[in-house]
Amino acid sequence: MVNQVLDQDIVFECPHCGKSMAIDPRGAGYVITCPECTNQMTVPQPVKASSGGMSATGTAVSAAAGVAGVAATRTPVQAPVGDLSQALMESSAKVKELTERLREVSARRKYLEHVHSRSSERIEKVRQEFSVIQGALDRLYDVMQELDAAED
Numbered sequence: 001m002v003n004q005v006l007d008q009d010i011v012f013e014c015p016h017c018g019k020s021m022a023i024d025p026r027g028a029g030y031v032i033t034c035p036e037c038t039n040q041m042t043v044p045q046p047v048k049a050s051s052g053g054m055s056a057t058g059t060a061v062s063a064a065a066g067v068a069g070v071a072a073t074r075t076p077v078q079a080p081v082g083d084l085s086q087a088l089m090e091s092s093a094k095v096k097e098l099t100e101r102l103r104e105v106s107a108r109r110k111y112l113e114h115v116h117s118r119s120s121e122r123i124e125k126v127r128q129e130f131s132v133i134q135g136a137l138d139r140l141y142d143v144m145q146e147l148d149a150a151e152d
């Protein structure tokens with residue numbers, strides 16, 4: 001599987017030593033080290049088979065078939081492509097984490113709104129109790145004034 005050259009692979013040659021190589025299409029643009037001469041090179045963009053019609057597709061397949069037997073050519077490419085999917089996995093995990101946090105924050109906000117409305121109810125109750133006490137004090141004051149008046 002590792003060394004198998006697929007039809008969609010980018011097939012190219014090392015500009016330094018001319019070694020034929022095949023790389024996963026996701027490897028386009030990566031700087032790789034030639035397994036033959038250890039020089040570095042940039043992986044070219046894949047050639048679109050659809051733009052050239054049927055003959056272009058045929059050429060791409062035969063070119064891939066030509067290097068299918070070369071061992072270990074795909075090996076140096078494994079690392080950068082692995083890094084890329086690792087980065088994609090990490091960023092999707094980060095998005096998931098942020099979504100989770102957003103959900104927590106909105107749940108907390110709802111809770112606080114609930115608590116706030118409950119404490120407003122309590123404050124209102126206390127205010128009503130105070131007005132009852134205030135009314136009782138007013139009546140007590142009136143009664144005491146009446147008692148004072150009666151003593152005179």
Ligand SMILES: [Zn+2]
Pocket residue numbers: 014015016017018019034035036037038039
């Ligand atoms: Zn080379």
